[in-house]
Amino acid sequence: MKLRIDDTSPIPIYGQIKNGIIQMIALGDFKENEKLPSVRDVAVALKVNPNTVSRAFTELSIEKIIYTKRGIGNFVKNGAEDLCKKKVYKRVLSNIDQELDILKKAGFDKKAIEKIINDMRSK
Amino acid sequence: MDVIEVKNLMLGFGRKKVLRDVSFSVAKGKVVGYVGRNGTGKTTTIKAIMGLYRPEAGEISLWSDPKGSYKPRIRERIGYVPETQDFYENISVKGALDYISKFYKRWDNEYEKELLSQFRLSPKSHFKDLSRGEKAKLFLTFALAHKPELIIMDEPTSHLDPVARSDFWESTISLISETNASVLVSTHILSDIENIADEFVLLSGGKIVFQTETEELKHSVKKAYITEEYLQKMTDEQRKKIILTKKTAKGYEIYAKNLDLKDCEWESLSVEEILVSYLKGENQ
Incomplete structure (x- = not known):
């Protein structure tokens, strides 16, 4: 399991x-x-x-x-x-949000965070 | 309905008072963990429930019967795994089971066989040749093979290796899934039961510190890091809610119950961490 x-x-x-x-x-x-x-x-x-x-x-x-x-x-x-996919999508988004919060607190600005996300996408 | 109700139990040996004031209950279908440090009286409580010690004061009811502990017809509904697991040395596993089965009208021979094979216990082995783990499994077979409505276990896994512990809990969970039996289990291996117990009863110094639902416990007790200044500024009301304070390099680590503080990040804890914080906090 x-x-x-x-x-x-x-x-x-x-x-x-x-x-x-x-x-x-x-x-x-x-x-x-x-x-x-x-x-x-x-x-x-x-x-x-x-x-x-x-x-x-x-x-x-x-x-x-x-x-x-x-x-x-x-x-x-x-x-x-479909219902479960939507729920998982929501949960993953909120998890990412929480992780990004840590970066915000660490002083990364919006631009820097956007760059991280773009870098991740191009991987 | 309560299957076990212990009210203001007091019990000691000579001048030594072991249990000063013990009250708790086990509701039907619930798994209750009875926890506390070694030597605090967990075994004494359980033996009193089983009718092996007579209380000096207080009352123990089984299925609402205050004399239940002494009635064979009621004891027959209980599966008991004692802390010390002794038996006639030269008897075989099968011989021991045949002997024990005579005490129970509802003994299930098929289920006995199933448990033996799950536990990889050979009916022909002699009791004296069994390892501690095998003895514990044999005693669990004694306790479960009559499909009891109530299972009482006293430190059942403290001498077992991780594999035997895992087998032990798998069989117990499997049976309670089927029969919805109530369980009272005393242990100091908290990680074993933190996901199994519906409620925890904490015993310390011969008294009950609390009986709380596991979920409520995890929800209400949390940990935070604060500075010395912050700690000084707290009101008495707030300080009362602190269970344990630990000094750290930069301030304090506090464990507290339902403490609402501004600008504080509270961390969730495992049941084990919570119970340990209560026991350590008592000495502060």
């Missing part, structure tokens, strides 16, 4: 699991209508509380990313891939 938990992250564990699954759907690791691993499998693999995994699945289902077939398991919903 590609999911990983960061113990010192300010994001609660259920949120990290949720974000991880969203990213896996966006990258095509789980296709639409594909069955997700069970709560138990995720809990055992990550060594986390099963209640925490259930909570992540519940939120994904409220956000219409997955659906539950009772007694069978959780599946990726139709249209979830």
